[in-house]
Amino acid sequence: MTHVIVVGAGQAGAALSARLRQQGFEGQITLIGEEPVAPYQRPPLSKKYLTGELPIDRLYLRPASFYADQNITLMTGCRVERIDRAARRVITPRGPLAYDALVLATGGRARRLPQALGGGLDGVYTVRTLADVDAMAPEFVAGRHLFIVGGGYIGLEAAAVARQRGLTVTVLDASSRILNRVASAQTADYIRAQHLAHGVEIIEGETLDHLTGVSRVDGALLSNGRQIPADFAIVGIGLAPATELAEAAGLDVADGITVDALCRTSDPAIYAVGDCASFPHGAGHLRLESVPNAIAMAEAAADAILGHGTPYRPNPWFWSDQYDMSLQIAGLSTGYDRVVSRDSDRGKSFWYFAGARLLAVDAVNDPRAYMLGKRWLEAGLSPNPAHVADASRELKSLGTS
Amino acid sequence: MAKITYIEADGTEHVVDIATGKTVMEGARDHNIAGILAECGGACACATCHAYIHHEWFDKLSPANPVEEDMLEFAVDTDPSRSRLTCQITVTDMLDGLIVQLPES
Ligand SMILES: Cc1cc2nc3c(=O)[nH]c(=O)nc-3n(C[C@H](O)[C@H](O)[C@H](O)COP(=O)(O)OP(=O)(O)OC[C@H]3O[C@@H](n4cnc5c(N)ncnc54)[C@H](O)[C@@H]3O)c2cc1C
Numbered sequence: 001m002t003h004v005i006v007v008g009a010g011q012a013g014a015a016l017s018a019r020l021r022q023q024g025f026e027g028q029i030t031l032i033g034e035e036p037v038a039p040y041q042r043p044p045l046s047k048k049y050l051t052g053e054l055p056i057d058r059l060y061l062r063p064a065s066f067y068a069d070q071n072i073t074l075m076t077g078c079r080v081e082r083i084d085r086a087a088r089r090v091i092t093p094r095g096p097l098a099y100d101a102l103v104l105a106t107g108g109r110a111r112r113l114p115q116a117l118g119g120g121l122d123g124v125y126t127v128r129t130l131a132d133v134d135a136m137a138p139e140f141v142a143g144r145h146l147f148i149v150g151g152g153y154i155g156l157e158a159a160a161v162a163r164q165r166g167l168t169v170t171v172l173d174a175s176s177r178i179l180n181r182v183a184s185a186q187t188a189d190y191i192r193a194q195h196l197a198h199g200v201e202i203i204e205g206e207t208l209d210h211l212t213g214v215s216r217v218d219g220a221l222l223s224n225g226r227q228i229p230a231d232f233a234i235v236g237i238g239l240a241p242a243t244e245l246a247e248a249a250g251l252d253v254a255d256g257i258t259v260d261a262l263c264r265t266s267d268p269a270i271y272a273v274g275d276c277a278s279f280p281h282g283a284g285h286l287r288l289e290s291v292p293n294a295i296a297m298a299e300a301a302a303d304a305i306l307g308h309g310t311p312y313r314p315n316p317w318f319w320s321d322q323y324d325m326s327l328q329i330a331g332l333s334t335g336y337d338r339v340v341s342r343d344s345d346r347g348k349s350f351w352y353f354a355g356a357r358l359l360a361v362d363a364v365n366d367p368r369a370y371m372l373g374k375r376w377l378e379a380g381l382s383p384n385p386a387h388v389a390d391a392s393r394e395l396k397s398l399g400t401s
Numbered sequence: 402m403a404k405i406t407y408i409e410a411d412g413t414e415h416v417v418d419i420a421t422g423k424t425v426m427e428g429a430r431d432h433n434i435a436g437i438l439a440e441c442g443g444a445c446a447c448a449t450c451h452a453y454i455h456h457e458w459f460d461k462l463s464p465a466n467p468v469e470e471d472m473l474e475f476a477v478d479t480d481p482s483r484s485r486l487t488c489q490i491t492v493t494d495m496l497d498g499l500i501v502q503l504p505e506s
């Protein structure tokens with residue numbers, strides 16, 4: 001192994017490159033990214049970077065000197081156009097580059113509203129890149145009206161920032177409720193209440209007919225005929241994994257680039273990690289969109305490239321900050337049949353069970369519930385649901401089996 | 402600016418200058434010092450930036466807020482007499498000379 005090329009200079013690409021060096025890899029590493037900047041953290045884009053609390057120099061994952069010091073060739077502003085698998089080369093506008101191992105860490109693109117629904121109007125933004133957020137930042141002026149399509153974490157975080165900055169905010173979620181894909185009704189109720197208390201209007205179970213405006217958005221028309229004026233709009237309706245390079249190269253793709261337990265695609269010289277990759281999980285495959293997954297999967301792939309890989313098994317967790325709410329999530333709630341909630345002195349936690357088995361915990365301002373829940377999940381332990389619900393019982397004292 | 406000594410679990414010492422306003426976690430990350438993962442990037446959500454503060458310094462730091470305390474209570478290998486989340490410690494001139502011991506990661 002002499003040359004590892006990583007396509008995508010995001011969270012996963014940066015972690016993979018760093019891990020290779022940390023594990024003693026002495027060959028060439030080329031990290032190629034389409035964005036014009038060095039790898040940075042995306043989570044603050046809808047949180048402390050958007051509020052202005054986190055300056056740009058603290059957004060970067062590593063200082064610029066890191067890449068040179070580690071002998072990692074970082075090529076920014078360079079979009080890989082094609083993979084030539086037969087010749088083991090990637091084709092870039094700056095010429096072809098030969099690889100021994102190739103890693104696809106291409107993340108994904110924010111889904112946009114179709115043109116017909118007004119997705120192409122000026123003043124309509126998505127939230128995925130630094131450029132997206134820098135473009136929308138001047139719109140965050142007190143008194144203006146922000147219309148948000150999609151009540152997922154990113155949309156709700158943007159809503160919280162906008163309210164804190166004195167904007168009027170309306171959130172529309174076409175499904176029956178906010179956070180429908182990612183959290184229980186109980187968690188959503190709790191979070192909704194916080195947004196309502198902060199003056200956000202939340203409309204659930206209504207669809208958007210289209211965003212109105214001639215060249216620039218000036219409002220939204222809902223399918224029920226209601227018109228909502230708006231000065232700008234944010235569309236937060238999910239991510240489309242960036243699979244086009246893999247597809248064009250004939251690799252297996254199905255909601256993400258399909259990989260095996262060692263993060264290898266259907267071509268054993270090509271790996272895929274992070275938001276773009278779908279890995280074996282249970283009886284099927286799973287694709288996660290989170291920083292912890294991007295890092296852990298990148299590290300697993302780096303080890304596999306170096307010949308000492310072990311099957312990738314995620315310990316999923318996630319966080320979100322809205323107002324003074326700090327939400328921490330451990331586990332995967334898919335398949336739960338009941339949710340038990342538990343009050344603590346400062347917050348609340350929601351425990352997802354399938355039968356007697358603990359699947360996940362959503363903790364709001366309750367780091368102890370999160371930390372304990374995460375440890376139990378990692379150890380395969382489950383507390384008794386009835387005991388969880390009983391706030392008079394100390395969390396620590398809950399027996400697990 | 403403060404000179405901070407980071408000691409890795411294997412004893413390797415790094416003495417580095419960290420700009421005022423950055424956190425002790427960011428100082429480690431910027432200098433590629435192993436042992437501080439900082440997965441959440443400083444959101445006080447992960448506890449992967451946990452480290453031990455030298456006993457001569459522990460009491461000189463502004464105390465942990467309740468969130469950090471709760472995180473530490475259930476994090477792995479913590480010691481109430483010297484554990485902190487390094488993303489919650491902001492560097493000031495007062496911290497010149499700080500010694501941070503990194504856990505086995
Ligand atoms: C606003 C926002 C808030 C978030 N909040 C959280 C949070 O609180 N907690 C959490 O865990 N996760 C959060 N996430 C998700 C997290 O940021 C992602 O899971 C993580 O960034 C995934 O890393 P990645 O490297 O797989 O993809 P990315 O970070 O998206 O990096 C992929 C890179 O590949 C580049 N690329 C794609 N195609 C090519 C090509 N052909 N040639 C060259 N380069 C290419 C892209 O330009 C991009 O820079 C958030 C995401 C967003 C957008």
Ligand code: FES
Pocket residue numbers: 426438439440441442443444445446447448449450451486487488489
């Ligand atoms: S970096 Fe996550 S808690 Fe400090």
